[in-house]
Amino acid sequence: MIIAQRKPLEEIKEMVASYEKVLVLGCGTCVAVCFAGGEKEAKLLASELRMARQMEGKSTQIIEHTIQRQCEWEFIDPIKELVASVDAVVSTACGIGVQGMAERFEDKPIFPGVNTTFLGMPVQPGEFVERCQACGDCILDLTGGICPVARCAKSLMNGPCGGSQNGKCEVNPETPCAWQLIYDRLSKLGQLERLLDVMPAKNWSTSRDGGLRKIIREDLKL
C-alpha cells in the first residue's frame, strides 16, 4: 500500500492561514491503514487546527469529512457541495488523492496534509517499510522475491557492494542489506547459482525516467 506520514501541524497551519472555512478531508484506504490520513487522523488534525487557530484568535470553522478513496472520481464527485461550501481543503490522502481533488475542483485550493512516503507495508505494529519502487519491469523472479531496486540503497543489480557487513547496509546500520537478504533467500531456495550470472544494465525507461507513465486497456474502455 501507499505509506504516508502526517505533516507537522505548523506547516499545515501556515498553508491554510489565510482561509476562513477549511475542510479536512480524510481518505479511507491506504493512508487509513497506515494511520496517517484516515477518518481518525482527519478528525484529530481538524481539532488540532481548531485549537491552534483559536489560540491565535482566528476563525475556527474547520470541518472534517472522510471519503473511501480520493483517487477515484466515483468517491470524489459526491462531495461536490461540501467542497463548494469551504474556502480551502486539506487533503490527508496520498499525493494521488490530493491531485485527484485538485483536478476535480479547479477553483478550490487543495493542500496536502501528509507526506506521501513510499510503497510498502507494516512489517510489525508501528513499523512501515518500503518494498517497491514501481520501476515498471519487475525482476522479483530473479532476486528471490526481494527487490534490490527499492531496498538496496544504490539499486544495484549485482550486489552486495563492498559495504555490506553483518547483514546490514553501509548506509544505515539499522537497515538490512537487500543483497544479503537476496543471498540468504536464494540460498534457502537452493538457487544460489542465480547470482553467478551478471544481471544486465536495467532498462529504466519503464520507470519514472521514461516520463509520465500511463496504461491504456482497451478492454476496459467504455
Added chain:
Amino acid sequence: MSGDNGKELVVGSKLERLLKAGHFVVTGELGPPQSADRSVIEKKASYLRDVVDAVNITDNQTAVVRMCSMAVAKMLIDLGIEPIMQMTCRDRNRIAIQSDLLGAYALGVRNLLCLTGDHQSFGNHPQAKNVHDLDSITLIQMVRQMRDAKKFQCGEEIKGQEPRFFIGGAANPFADPFEFRPYRLGKKVKAGVEFIQTQLIFNVPKFREFMKRCGDLGLLDKVYILAGVGPIKSLAAARYMATSVPGMDVPQEYIDRMANAVKSIPQEDKKARREAWEREGIKICAEIIQQVREIPGVAGVHIMSIEWESAVPEIVQQAGLLPRPKLDA
C-alpha cells in the same frame, strides 16, 4: 566476452605492460582537492613520482565534492605520471559516463577503475539525488564493450576511434557474505575486468583464504589482483577503521601496536606521539605488503594513503620495492 588475461597487450598502458611482463606492481592513490587549486595536485604528485607505477585518481571519494578525476588524470599525464582514472556510478548515468570515457581517452587516459561509488549520505551533499543507472559490474561490461566490440552501451557502433582502457575494478574480501565474495569477483571477471584493487587489507589470513577461494574458482589466471594496503595514522584512526568503516576488518593486534607505540611518550608531547604513530603505521603497512606479496596470485599492491601521500615513498622503501622497474620506450 570473458576477462581472460592473455599476455598480449590490448591497451599498452604502463600498468598493463608491467603486469603482463610479470613485475610486482605498485600503485598509489591521489585524492583531488576540494578546491580548484592545481598546486595541490603537483605537490601530492611529487611524493608519488618514481615511487609507484601508476596512480589512482579518486572520483569524489566518500561523496565529497572534489576536483574531477578526469582533469586531475590529465594533469598527472602532463607531469609524467600514469593515472588510473576512477569512475563511479553515483553521479553519472550511462550517457555521461560514456561521454567522459570518450573525453578521457582523447586526453590520454588508459587505465580505468570502475566502481559503484560511496553513497551520497556519507558525503557533504546528503541532499543530492543519486544516479546508479549502472552498477560497477554493468559499468565494466559497458567499458569492455566499447573497447572490444566498438559499441556504445545501446548497441550502436562507435564510428571512429573507440576508447580503449585497461579495465579495473574493486573487491572487498572482508565484506559479507564472505563466501560469496570470490563469486562476485568472478562476475566482474565475466563482465570483463582485467585488474582488481582490493579494499584495505589488515587481516592477512582472511585475505589469504579469499585468494585461495579465488584460485579454486580459476580466477587468478584471468585477473591481476593488487592487494590494497595503507598506513594507519594514529590510534584513533585504527579504532575508527576497526569499528566505524563498513566492510573494514582491522585485527586487535594492530590497534594494540598503535597503542604501544606511544606508551612511553607523555600525553602532552603531541608531536612525538604523532611521529611515533606515523612510524608504526608505516612499518605495519610495509610488513603487510611483505606478507601479501607471498600469497599466490597477488600481482602487486595498491597503496591507499589518501591525505597522507607523503608516507608512500617510505612505505615502498621499507617494503623493499624500490627502485621501480623502468619500461623500454
